[in-house]
Amino acid sequence: MALTGLRSTHAVCTHVERLLDPEPPGYPTAYQLLLRQRDAALPVLGTVSAGFPSPADEELTDTMSLDDYLIGNKEATYILKVNGESMLGAGILPGDMLLVERGAEPRDGDIVIAQVDREWTMKFFRRRGRRVFLEAANQDFKPIFPTEELQVAAVVRAVIRKYA
Amino acid sequence: MEPLTLASFPRAILHIDGDAFFASCEQSRRPKLQGRPVVTGKERGIAASMSYEAKARGVTRGMRISDIRKLCPDAVILPSDYETYSLLSKRFFAIVRRYTPDVEEYSIDECFADLTGLRRLLRMSYLKIAERMKKELDTELGFTFSVGLAPNKVVAKIASKWQKPAGLTAIPGRELHHYLAKLPVEKVWGIGPNTTAFLHKHGIRTALEFAQRPEAWVKRYLSKPFFQIWQELNGHYVFELALGEHETYYTIQKVKTFTPASSDRAFVFAQLAKNIENACIKMRKYKLATQRVVMFLRTHEFRDFGLEVDLSGPTQFPNDILHAVNPAFEELFSPATAYRATGVILSKLTEAYYGQLDLFGEAIRMQRLSNLYESVDTLREKYGKHTVFLGASFLAHQSAQHDGERGHLPERQRQLLPGETTRKRLGIPMFLGEVH
Numbered sequence: 307m308a309l310t311g312l313r314s315t316h317a318v319c320t321h322v323e324r325l326l327d328p329e330p331p332g333y334p335t336a337y338q339l340l341l342r343q344r345d346a347a348l349p350v351l352g353t354v355s356a357g358f359p360s361p362a363d364e365e366l367t368d369t370m371s372l373d374d375y376l377i378g379n380k381e382a383t384y385i386l387k388v389n390g391e392s393m394l395g396a397g398i399l400p401g402d403m404l405l406v407e408r409g410a411e412p413r414d415g416d417i418v419i420a421q422v423d424r425e426w427t428m429k430f431f432r433r434r435g436r437r438v439f440l441e442a443a444n445q446d447f448k449p450i451f452p453t454e455e456l457q458v459a460a461v462v463r464a465v466i467r468k469y470a
Numbered sequence: 471m472e473p474l475t476l477a478s479f480p481r482a483i484l485h486i487d488g489d490a491f492f493a494s495c496e497q498s499r500r501p502k503l504q505g506r507p508v509v510t511g512k513e514r515g516i517a518a519s520m521s522y523e524a525k526a527r528g529v530t531r532g533m534r535i536s537d538i539r540k541l542c543p544d545a546v547i548l549p550s551d552y553e554t555y556s557l558l559s560k561r562f563f564a565i566v567r568r569y570t571p572d573v574e575e576y577s578i579d580e581c582f583a584d585l586t587g588l589r590r591l592l593r594m595s596y597l598k599i600a601e602r603m604k605k606e607l608d609t610e611l612g613f614t615f616s617v618g619l620a621p622n623k624v625v626a627k628i629a630s631k632w633q634k635p636a637g638l639t640a641i642p643g644r645e646l647h648h649y650l651a652k653l654p655v656e657k658v659w660g661i662g663p664n665t666t667a668f669l670h671k672h673g674i675r676t677a678l679e680f681a682q683r684p685e686a687w688v689k690r691y692l693s694k695p696f697f698q699i700w701q702e703l704n705g706h707y708v709f710e711l712a713l714g715e716h717e718t719y720y721t722i723q724k725v726k727t728f729t730p731a732s733s734d735r736a737f738v739f740a741q742l743a744k745n746i747e748n749a750c751i752k753m754r755k756y757k758l759a760t761q762r763v764v765m766f767l768r769t770h771e772f773r774d775f776g777l778e779v780d781l782s783g784p785t786q787f788p789n790d791i792l793h794a795v796n797p798a799f800e801e802l803f804s805p806a807t808a809y810r811a812t813g814v815i816l817s818k819l820t821e822a823y824y825g826q827l828d829l830f831g832e833a834i835r836m837q838r839l840s841n842l843y844e845s846v847d848t849l850r851e852k853y854g855k856h857t858v859f860l861g862a863s864f865l866a867h868q869s870a871q872h873d874g875e876r877g878h879l880p881e882r883q884r885q886l887l888p889g890e891t892t893r894k895r896l897g898i899p900m901f902l903g904e905v906h
Binding site: 379380381382383384385386387388389390392401403405406408409419421422424425426427428459460468469 | 499501504565606610885887888900904906
């Protein structure tokens with residue numbers, strides 16, 4: 307009511323209802339109220355105690371879903387089930403699920419999925435000057451120096467381990 | 471040679487086509503398959519899609535798997551994984567929509583997009599936009615697309631086919647005649663064998679010869695759709711893009727093969743009932759009702775026998791359809807024959823509406839069925855397809871659809887993540903194969 311400067315609740319209500327109308331007669335669209343539904347949003351921080359007036363709705367406008375948190379480029383993200391042990395040293399276990407992004411430019415230190423001898427391989431991507439190579443997290447594996455162009459298929463963005 | 475038109479891109483229409491879409495979806499997620507002949511459709515017994523390596527060996531769409539094994543013994547034959555193909559198809563359209571909202575989803579693996587007027591906004595030429603889009607599609611989906619840029623849909627189709635696979639061809643209006651001169655007229659989208667034969671009789675062999683015919687001649691001898699094609703071949707924009715996702719259907723069709731072939735009356739009927747249930751699920755999803763049903767049985771010798779049944783009123787429910795179809799089934803079914811597939815086509819679709827009252831309590835019955843199926847659909851959404859089904863289709867749910875079902879199950883469904891079930895999985899495509 308303070309916003310509109312009107313004293314009658316009914317008058318305010320009528321105005322708001324018109325703004326909610328998707329095609330308001332005579333109102334410019336810029337003044338429409340946007341009702342956005344955010345589904346599956348999880349709070350990042352904080353708890354609400356019972357018994358106090360709850361500011362929950364306002365506080366939750368700036369939260370994101372797990373999907374938004376984990377996935378950057380939605381169209382380029384794939385899942386991969388780990389079945390080898392080459393990344394044990396990086397804390398990635400057989401059975402873990404990875405979210406990988408296809409076509410992303412790898413940076414030094416990224417874990418990448420590369421294509422070597424018609425198989426997927428998961429390694430650290432290393433860049434030393436103009437030279438690039440792949441390095442395993444496991445001491446038993448030797449680093450791979452590509453003879454031709456290195457085919458990095460995807461960059462690992464997240465590791466998910468669900469304890470079912 | 472005279473140009474047909476002087477304007478390059480009065481409209482800028484793209485046609486984008488996924489190269490060997492299903493087979494490419496498989497190759498891109500499993501590096502072992504790259505460079506090898508790959509065929510999908512194992513579960514149906516015929517090729518649904520084949521990689522370019524398989525095409526080069528003479529494998530064609532619809533070829534029997536048994537014939538493919540003889541022709542190309544090293545072919546990798548995989549069951550179709552429509553779930554994954556659909557996920558990738560949605561991504562394909564989403565990537566195109568990064569550039570323009572005007573996208574026609576023509577089929578699972580091709581679309582049209584209108585770029586007209588976007589040059590200034592994106593600060594790129596139409597060709598540059600098409601290049602960018604293609605690069606994002608190729609890298610983010612992991613296989614190649616063929617792209618055609620032209621002033622209209624008919625020419626955009628010609629352009630995307632010009633250098634398939636992985637090509638990008640732009641045909642500006644002023645260069646159109648060079649391309650049409652090299653194109654046999656039957657290769658033009660929409661010109662079928664009959665029209666081709668007619669045009670040949672008049673000495674028209676190339677698309678250019680057709681485009682150069684005077685308007686009066688075309689109008690006199692051909693019907694409106696061909697006049698429109700003629701206009702587009704002359705560089706005009708006639709065929710509008712059908713925007714938005716697939717919103718409605720004129721017919722709904724469900725066909726399912728089962729192996730081994732069967733001559734068990736109850737079992738074959740159960741297969742038909744299952745198809746009818748599936749068709750009804752789709753119908754209810756789009757809030758449609760049917761008034762005409764075609765049912766057919768396919769024998770193990772690939773011969774189809776079908777009958778058409780008209781319903782007394784529009785319905786969305788398998789109960790009504792089964793009741794109406796039962797006599798037709800009895801008429802067609804011969805116990806001496808083995809069947810390998812059943813199918814149903816629902817047509818005369820209208821918007822579902824049960825407002826009309828009548829003397830015989832039909833409206834009340836419909837209301838009850840409607841309540842019942844609302845619950846059935848809620849259960850399906852929560853627990854997966856066929857959580858509850860009709861007794862009539864019981865036998866079809868008892869056994870696997872195919873002999874040795876495990877071999878026919880897409881690998882994604884055998885690679886379940888913790889918490890996933892055979893009914894529900896994460897809606898994100900998966901990389902397959904060993905990771906070293």
